[in-house]
């Protein structure tokens with residue numbers, strides 16, 4: 001049999017802590033495609049790739065951190081885990097906890113998570129509670145629950161999550177031969193930007209990577225993008241009532257705020273905001289022109305790069321990797337709406353070839 005990708009814990013064993021490797025709980029996460037995006041290169045004057053994290057087992061990047069967090073919990077003999085979630089963390093936690101034979105409790109903001117994610121958490125047997133409050137309130141409650149009761153917290157404030165998620169940076173460097181000039185990603189609770197920065201630094205022989213031969217000669221500049229209605233890091237203060245159609249990043253008080261600022265400042269990067277309109281326009285470019293279907297939050301990075309390109313702020317010829325974080329099937333309704341907000345209606349035809357050819361304009 002040809003070599004099959006074994007999941008990030010086995011593939012990057014030498015770069016991950018020993019305690020996540022004793023009882024490995026994996027669904028084969030990682031090894032996701034790094035896809036050249038010539039359409040985005042043309043529009044920006046840069047050389048653009050997208051790292052398609054929707055290709056993970058539950059359809060988002062969260063699986064990288066969940067294999068490590070659940071493996072560590074399993075190694076300690078944990079029986080139950082809890083997370084707060086805008087959707088993807090709950091889908092991933094539910095799948096990995098089920099795999100490990102653990103109970104998984106998830107706290108989600110009432111009515112504000114995409115249907116695909118809700119159905120995943122339920123399908124995988126999570127004890128799902130819709131909380132009367134937003135994500136930030138859910139996270140406060142999840143933390144308190146984990147402090148007072150025998151359940152482990154698997155949000156990205158759990159350092160094992162960051163360890164797993166940093167492997168996306170390793171894969172990018174392994175694929176390109178060195179770090180890109182600029183790495184771009186959406187920012188919500190800010191765990192992923194923290195993890196990418198850690199991974200890029202370690203692969204460049206910095207921090208914990210000093211014990212290993214350096215794989216990259218440099219670290220990239222980090223660009224993060226928040227949704228305009230949920231952009232606390234851009235504003236400089238928490239947003240009490242965050243609002244955006246990109247429900248995955250509808251977060252007003254990110255847990256890893258300071259780490260995100262460190263990634264931005266140490267890398268010489270930026271964290272800026274994109275509007276819902278810019279997010280939906282980028283979503284359409286990705287699906288209709290690049291061939292990659294993502295959920296709205298995942299388009300925030302592309303929206304940001306396109307906005308900066310229009311403003312003449314993208315360095316020409318730079319190699320840019322944009323992480324698109326979650327699959328379009330999580331939240332598919334956005335594809336069925338035209339830019340002016342009306343519903344897309346499929347064309348109906350009778351089952352004869354002449355009508356079909358005529359409807360296709362082939363006659």
Ligand code: AN7
Nearest residue numbers: 085086088089188189190191192248326
């Ligand atoms: C598709 O699932 O916070 O900045 O609870 O689902 O690491 O939070 C999801 C976040 C980007 C932001 N893209 O990442 C959750 C949750 C997608 C996401 C983010 C999320 P972070």
